[in-house]
Amino acid sequence: MPRPLWAGAISFGLVTIPVKIVSATEDHDVHFHRVHLADMGRVRTRKVCELDGEVVPQDESGKGYEIAKDQTVPVTDEELEKMPLPTAKAIEIAAFVDADTIDAVRISDSHYLAADGQVAAKPYTLLRKALERSSKVAVAKFAWHGRERLGLLRIREGAIVLHSMKWPDEVRDPQGLAPKVVEVGEEEIEQGLQLADRMTIENLSGFRAEYREVLEDIIAAKADGKPLPSPDEGGERKSGEVVDLMAALNASVKAAKESRGEDHGEEATVHEMRPAKRTGGRTAPAKKKTASSKTAAAKKTTARSTLAAKKRAGTKTAAKKRSAS
CATH class of the missing domain: 2.40.290.10 (Ku70; Chain: A; Domain 2)
Known part of the structure; x- marks a missing residue:
């Protein structure tokens, strides 16, 4: 526990x-230290009194509430308790x-x-x-x-x-944050609902922190003196670009079908969408990963496991220090 x-x-x-x-x-999450790039020395945050410019020890630091300019009332932890x-x-x-x-x-x-x-x-x-x-x-x-x-x-x-x-x-009032009223047709709403049905899953256990995994791969590569992982090819759509809503829905449906292994080359449109076949109340699983994708995943897992082992060792060391204190 x-x-x-x-x-x-x-x-x-x-x-x-x-x-x-x-x-x-x-x-x-992967946490970074602030370092001096010239010699990789740690850069520390020091608590300095603004009146005398001296570093304040922990046992001389406390809480205070400013009730007026140049007037602060001290409040101790004992008083709060x-x-x-x-x-x-x-x-x-x-x-x-x-x-x-x-x-x-x-x-x-x-x-x-x-x-x-x-x-x-x-x-x-x-x-x-x-x-x-x-x-x-x-x-x-x-x-x-x-x-x-x-x-x-x-x-x-x-x-x-x-x-x-x-x-x-x-909790702030969200009024004024939504866009101005626009007309959305019933057909478009229905298409959006069908797309949502295509993307419905039973639980969130399959989600993983891809950013953290890539970051761990980069750190492992730098530690071993290896080339950094190359970024994924294929640029993203520029932020703010106006797209045709119907075309975007059709493309989204096609992508959703491909991710579930349901695309067999035919063109998919929002008008053709039907709920996926279910067996025992569950959506049929997607196709299995190929052997090459499994090999690539295994290599990434090995690199991350080395980093994870170092993190666990550091956590255990810190825990022992807390217990000793």
């Missing part, structure tokens, strides 16, 4: 559920709402709530089953990183998930 980030309890009426917050996601909030060490459920009433724009970070000890097993299971059977989600308040937040509790594969949410006044 990942290292707990917070320990407290869920307050559910008169029921208390001891829980720990753990990260629900992992960061797999002693704030008279019922949510200081509790995730206080305030209401239950239908899941489809939550605006996705308001959902932010996600964390898992793990039952903290055997005493939490029964009330944890009670809340989980209540949410599952009611098809509702719980709205809660909790304190996190020095401020009170709004949260959303829902169930994912038997575990309670806590989503941080934006407060209602933190």
Whole structure:
């Protein structure tokens, strides 16, 4: 289990559920250091006082709020921890709402709530089953990183998930962002719907971070002194270029059919689209990859695995240092 980030309890009426917050996601991005290109030395960010120009040690740095020009009020971490909030060490459920009433724009970070000890097993299971059977989600308040937040509790594969949410006044009004009203024919709308049906998949598990994979290939090639991977040929359409909507839809349908292995040389148009044949409720899979594509993929995987091993070693070293401290 990942290292707990917070320990407290869920307050559910008169029921208390001891829980720990753990990260629900992992960061797999490639992170760069800022370096001096002349000698590859690390470039560090230093905290300097603007009054005396001296570097400020960590133990002399704190929080302050500017209430007027040349007047700042210091606020300590101890004062924040002693704030008279019922949510200081509790995730206080305030209401239950239908899941489809939550605006996705308001959902932010996600964390898992793990039952903290055997005493939490029964009330944890009670809340989980209540949410599952009611098809509702719980709205809660909790304190996190020095401020009170709004949260959303829902169930994912038997575990309670806590989503941080934006407060209602933190969501901007989208009015004025949409284009002016234009006429779109029913035939065009229907064609768009049929294209969407062609592109419908059952889950998102097949998606991968292609940018990160190519970046890892570049780093591995540079580390081994090998030529950099060549960019894909075939330029992209210039941004802002006006295209014929019907022609774009027809081209999109043809591309969708080819990606599913359904194109046998005939011309595809939006007027000819029909739902793909399904077996057992599932769309027939695309053609298998050729042997050459498998070989190329294997070479890329080998290069990335070397980089991934270095990243894992660095992560373990950092973890040991945190444990020792």
